[in-house]
Amino acid sequence: MAKRYLTSNQGAPVTDDQHSLTVGERGPILLEDTVFLEKIAHFDRERIPERVLHAKGAGAFGFFVPYKSMSALTKAEFLQNPEKKTPVFVRFSLAGGSLGGADTVRDIRGFSVKFYTDEGNYDIVGNHIPVFPIRDPLQFPDLVHALKPDPVTNVRGGPIAASRFWDFMSLRPESMNFLTYLFSDVGTVKSYRTMQGFGVNTYKWINLCGEEVYIKYHWQPCAGVEYIDSKTAVRLAGSDPDIAQRDLFDSIAEGHTVEYEMCVQILKVEDECKLPFDPLDSTHIWPEDMFPLLPVGRMVLNKNPGNFFVDVEQSAFAPAAVVPGIGFSNDRILQGRIFPYGDTQRYRIGVNYLQLPTNMPRRSIDNKMQDGAMQTIYSEGVANYLPNTIGGGMPAEAPETGKPVCNFVSGIIDRKEPSGDDYYQARYRYRNMSPKEKDHLIANFTEALSQVYEPIKRRMLEHFMRTDKELGSRIAQSLNMTM
Ligand code: HEM
Structure with a gap:
């Protein structure tokens, strides 16, 4: 294998990567230790923010x-x-x-x-x-906040975390269908x-x-x-x-x-x-x-x-x-x-x-967006705008592929709760489960709700009852609660 030599990120040879540049054996490290500065500064920035969800x-x-x-x-x-x-x-x-x-x-x-x-x-x-x-994306940040750790303690388990999650869900009964999936196997x-x-x-x-x-x-x-x-x-x-x-x-x-x-x-x-x-x-x-x-x-x-x-x-x-x-x-x-x-x-x-390689389209990109941190695309020529004549009018707008779709939209601008039946698909799903699937679902709901604050648990029980009487009664029984 051909021998490879260590370089800095600037390409300069690095002759010693293991020992900092110090004044004498026990003295301070010098600001001119560029090998140390670059390596540590790069390390300091190794993490990018994790995804706000799906991390x-x-x-x-x-x-x-x-x-x-x-x-x-x-x-x-x-x-x-x-x-x-x-x-x-x-x-x-x-x-x-x-x-x-x-x-x-x-x-x-x-x-x-x-x-x-x-x-x-x-x-x-x-x-x-x-x-x-x-049903409405305006509630999405709240959903994620309720799923994520307690903002005070940063803890995910225990009665507070469980109550936060069920608090949100019990106030959004359209979540019932989703919950019958999440709490099944x-x-x-x-x-x-x-x-x-x-x-x-x-x-x-x-x-x-x-x-x-x-x-x-x-x-x-x-x-x-x-x-x-x-x-x-x-x-x-x-x-x-x-x-x-x-x-x-x-x-x-x-x-x-x-x-x-x-x-x-x-x-x-x-x-x-x-x-x-x-x-x-x-x-x-x-x-x-x-x-x-x-x-x-x-x-x-x-x-x-x-x-x-x-x-x-x-x-x-x-x-x-x-x-x-x-x-x-x-x-x-x-x-x-x-x-x-x-x-x-x-x-x-x-x-x-x-x-970045994983995100880069496999076809060439051609437009007049430019600059920004870490830009690597050379936009050539002086005509960095459209329309232009100096750049021959390029890049030209792409021809329409096929007949365009003309959709007509009309309505009163307002903020409205989308309508829908919150329970019927959850009911259908529960009733079509095998006895073992029902047992698992009920055991998982019971375990998750056992630590939850009483009024929230009660609100959830009402939703389970509305979904299916058998489901509600069995969960109430496992939680030792009366409706
Ligand atoms: C209002 C609804 C939603 C909003 C505002 C939203 C927003 C986001 C945001 C901001 C991220 C982080 C993206 C990143 O950092 O790269 C994300 C990730 C993700 N979301 Fe959503 N989301 C919503 C609903 C959904 C739904 C309905 C699905 C499934 C159909 C979904 C699936 C995902 C997935 C799979 C990821 C991770 C993507 C990856 O692998 O990098 N999200 N979402």
Whole structure:
């Protein structure tokens, strides 16, 4: 192997990297010790702020191939040709847990996929639970505050932390459907290889003729779906806290692929108001007997990150990263997600975060945005504005691919609570559980509520009763409470 010599970050040779420059053997270190200053100053800045949520994650690279052309439904370039592999990067994460948290704790898992398409990056930023606890994004910071540690003690366990979480949930009964997932075995995950993923929000697919359909994304793990019970989760959190991250890395390092099938559910735009529920309400699923899953393609993960910080920690996913053929619905939660991801990433990583290798689109970028910290793109020529004649008018606006969509929107500007039935899907889900699943759900709810302040517990019991009398009575009985 060719010998390599140590250099500073400026490229200068470093002859001694182990001993500071001191006056005599026991004297002070000199300010002119540039080797020490650079090494320590760089070390001081090794951490970037952790994500405000979904802080702990694991990632892998791979590719996506559609089974057949989806051109009838979408003009998205990466869904046209079954011969074409689109590179992807995926990050799985824990929503509430901080960096260093245990992988198996009860939590929402993130399932984020970045497609490096020829038309730019397309991100599907999803979760492993198909529904969301709230209907309005204005409540999102409160939801996250209630999930995160107590602001006084910074503690996550104990009666105060539990009461904070249930306090919020009991005041937002639309969370009932979500809670029946989180507190079933779905809430405890040992392996990302056997975990489902959901886009949760409703997106639009748009074809070349400008025709739109609503869609919901599903990721089905090819290794089968498997979750663990709470006892196993607690044990593993102590003995192997990084189990899901290690399991993903080791499987790929051993030469196995990790695979998921992408499916979509489809709803015609003209049927939006004909259903017994609001299909754009992200606290609801679209029942699969009404909206069967259409298999779209296969995602294969086959390459581990080379460096965790560079590839995973600095990765940045955003629901706003869409390509032609994909659009947003008026799902209020989705609308609320279009701005904040890029905004936090400009703060968390830096304004030029899209120039980092893991985030960089695989096609060339050409526009007149410039400068900012850590800029690496040379914008050539004096015409750093548009329109221009000095630069030949370049870059020209891209031609429209296909017929444009013209949507008409009207309404009174107001702040309104979105309407919806808070209980019926939770009721349906509970009634269709096996006896073992019901036992686990009730045991998990009971354990979580046992430490909670009395009035909050009582409020939750009312919601359980409204969901299903049997569910409410069994939880009341396990908590030794009367209704
Ligand atoms: C109003 C609703 C929401 C808001 C305001 C919001 C905001 C955020 C923010 C600010 C981050 C941190 C991003 C970063 O630092 O890179 C984040 C991460 C994330 N969010 Fe949301 N979120 C919302 C709802 C959702 C929903 C409905 C889902 C699932 C469908 C979701 C899935 C995720 C995932 C998976 C990540 C981690 C992305 C990664 O792997 O880096 N979020 N969210």
